[in-house]
Amino acid sequence: MVFLDKEMEKIRIREGKKVINLLVLLMQIYKDSLRISDIEAAAVMLIKVMEEMVHNKIWQYRY
Numbered sequence: 001m002v003f004l005d006k007e008m009e010k011i012r013i014r015e016g017k018k019v020i021n022l023l024v025l026l027m028q029i030y031k032d033s034l035r036i037s038d039i040e041a042a043a044v045m046l047i048k049v050m051e052e053m054v055h056n057k058i059w060q061y062r063y
Contacts, residue, residue, distance in 0.1 A: 023046065023047065024043045
């Protein structure tokens with residue numbers, strides 16, 4: 001249902017961008033210790049990996 005509501009989709013995208021920006025800011029603090037050429041892309045990938053791990057853990061315990 002949430003994915004069918006256009007307004008909720010806009011909010012989800014806007015809030016997702018805020019999370020990505022926060023992670024980019026955090027990663028920029030450690031940029032001298034990281035070997036990453038595109039910090040924003042790395043932040044998106046890190047978020048996707050974390051979401052997948054949480055999703056798998058939730059479903060692992062349900063069934």
